[in-house]
Every structure is written in structure tokens, then in C-alpha cells.
Amino acid sequence: GQQVMQIPQYQHVQEGEDFTTYCNSSTTLSNIQWYKQRPGGHPVFLIQLVKSGEVKKQKRLTFQFGEAKKNSSLHITATQTTDVGTYFCAGKYSGTASKLTFGTGTRLQVTL
Amino acid sequence: EAQVTQNPRYLITVTGKKLTVTCSQNMNHEYMSWYRQDPGLGLRQIYYSMNVEVTDKGDVPEGYKVSRKEKRNFPLILESPSPNQTSLYFCASRANGGIWTDTQYFGPGTRLTVL
Numbered sequence: 001g002q003q004v005m006q007i008p009q010y011q012h013v014q015e016g017e018d019f020t021t022y023c024n025s026s027t028t029l030s031n032i033q034w035y036k037q038r039p040g041g042h043p044v045f046l047i048q049l050v051k052s053g054e055v056k057k058q059k060r061l062t063f064q065f066g067e068a069k070k071n072s073s074l075h076i077t078a079t080q081t082t083d084v085g086t087y088f089c090a091g092k093y094s095g096t097a098s099k100l101t102f103g104t105g106t107r108l109q110v111t112l
Numbered sequence: 113e114a115q116v117t118q119n120p121r122y123l124i125t126v127t128g129k130k131l132t133v134t135c136s137q138n139m140n141h142e143y144m145s146w147y148r149q150d151p152g153l154g155l156r157q158i159y160y161s162m163n164v165e166v167t168d169k170g171d172v173p174e175g176y177k178v179s180r181k182e183k184r185n186f187p188l189i190l191e192s193p194s195p196n197q198t199s200l201y202f203c204a205s206r207a208n209g210g211i212w213t214d215t216q217y218f219g220p221g222t223r224l225t226v227l
Binding site for chain 1: 171215220221
């Protein structure tokens with residue numbers, strides 16, 4: 001079946017360090033979304049990428065969609081304690097108009 | 113305020129006792145969905161609905177039922193809950209409108225324990 005693999009599962013950084021999480025699919029994605037879930041909270045939509053090679057920025061967050069539309073990354077520059085949470089990617093495949101396949105998530109811990 | 117609400121937020125029940133988790137959204141969204149979240153497995157889709165009276169299975173539909181009689185409501189029904197359905201459940205909604213309008217809004221979650 002279609003799967004979205006996400007790595008790493010967990011990362012612990014010192015505040016001010018950078019962080020990156022990666023998502024990979026074995027088949028081409030129609031688009032990919034990223035969500036953040038704070039501890040004890042619910043997933044919150046961050047961004048959607050649709051075009052091959054697309055790069056989008058939100059303040060310290062940079063999102064990329066690979067040229068082949070099979071992988072994506074989220075990079076956080078100079079992490080802050082407010083970045084703590086689990087980051088999920090969610091991919092949509094062509095022909096599955098209503099289905100999002102979520103990655104397993106990367107849990108980010110930031111300490112001072 | 114635009115939101116997705118779920119009830120109850122927490123539930124402890126026993127094997128075999130039918131239960132319903134309600135979900136309601138006030139954004140006039142056509143699409144609604146149920147997910148379960150388990151450690152190490154991420155979010156897995158249970159059922160989804162493209163519109164009223166239109167529902168379809170997600171990745172893990174076994175043991176669950178849904179109905180969509182009204183646009184705003186999408187209840188999740190466990191006819192005979194089992195311990196392996198102990199999980200954190202999220203309802204979500206979004207507008208239909210092609211790939212450009214896929215922002216999905218999640219409810220606060222329902223933590224279910226089946227003993």
C-alpha cells in the first residue's frame with residue numbers, strides 16, 4: 001500500500017540549533033501537507049505544497065517538496081522552546097482525492 | 113469561532129458496550145474524517161465522508177461505523193468495542209474544492225480506553 005515514511009522519530013536539540021524532518025514516499029505524491037501537534041493537543045495545519053521543487057517559508061520554518069514529488073522536508077532554523085511538538089507530514093496520492101496518508105511523525109524536544 | 117468539536121473528550125468503557133463519539137463542525141465543510149492516533153503509528157484514517165450521505169472506508173475501518181445525515185455532524189460508532197480500539201481519536205473537516213483548499217481542521221481529540 002501507499003506509505004509515507006518519516007524520519008527521524010525523535011530529535012532532541014538545544015535551543016538555537018536547527019532541526020530537520022524528512023518524509024519519503026515510494027510513489028509520486030499529488031501534494032503534501034505538514035502539521036504540528038503540541039503535547040496534549042491536536043494536529044494543526046501548517047502548510048501545503050503542490051508543485052514539484054516547491055519551497056515555502058514561514059518565519060523560521062522552511063518547507064520543501066522534492067523535484068520528483070516523492071519527498072519533502074521541514075527545516076526549522078534556530079529552534080525555540082515553542083517549537084516543541086510532533087511534526088507530521090501527510091501526503092495525498094493521485095486518484096485518492098479524499099485520502100491523506102500521514103507519516104509517523106517526528107517528535108521534537110527543545111531544551112535551554 | 114470556526115471549530116470542530118468532539119464529545120466526549122475522555123471515555124473509559126468495557127468490552128462490548130456500544131458507544132458513539134460525536135463530531136460537529138461549524139464551517140460548512142463538505143468533507144469530514146475520523147482518525148485514530150497510536151504511539152509509533154501516527155494518524156490513521158478510519159472513515160471519511162465527502163458529503164451528506166456519502167461515506168467511505170479509510171485505512172483501518174474494521175470495528176467502526178459512521179453516518180453522515182447532516183453536513184455538520186459525523187458521529188463515530190463502535191458497536192462492540194474491544195481493547196485494541198483503545199486510542200486517541202480525532203475528527204477533522206475541510207472544504208471540498210480540489211487540491212488547493214485542503215486545509216484540514218482537527219477537533220480536540222477523544223481519548224478512549226476499552227477495558
